[in-house]
Amino acid sequence: MKGTFSSCVDYCRKAGAVAWNKANKPALFTGMAIVAAAAMPAHAEDLFVNGKSTISDTFGSGSTVVWVLYILEIIAAVFTYVKTKNLAVFGGIAAVMVFINVAFGIIPS
Structure with missing residues (x-):
């Protein structure tokens, strides 16, 4: 070439x-x-404008997904504690809670 x-x-x-x-x-x-x-910008109407409430109910703060995430973090912390006998792994629960609250505070609803 x-x-x-x-x-x-x-x-x-x-x-x-x-x-x-x-x-x-x-x-x-x-x-x-x-x-x-x-590469000109394309303009179109938002087809998911009606689904914002559903998405907020499913993934928003206090939703089922957040609750399941907390439960999975607790199970993972207990499992890791049993394997390592290190109490510091329970700090991950607090870290996940802080991260989720900060993330949902930043993400606009």
Whole structure:
């Protein structure tokens, strides 16, 4: 391959000014402009606007998913304590509770 891009990256020492001078061609910039112009933003209506309350009830603060996450963390902490006899693993329960409360405080509802 003897294209413009491949000749710029063939040798590591040529990276920088020499490679830029080789790639500084109008055809390259024209092609990049055509590709960039095709990426226009699309505007559409929100199809999930009616599902926001359902999502908030399922995944929001005080929901079933949060309760299940707390239960799984307690089970994992008990299992880890039985295996390691280290009481510090119960600190993970507090860490998960703090993380979930902070995360749901940041996420807009």
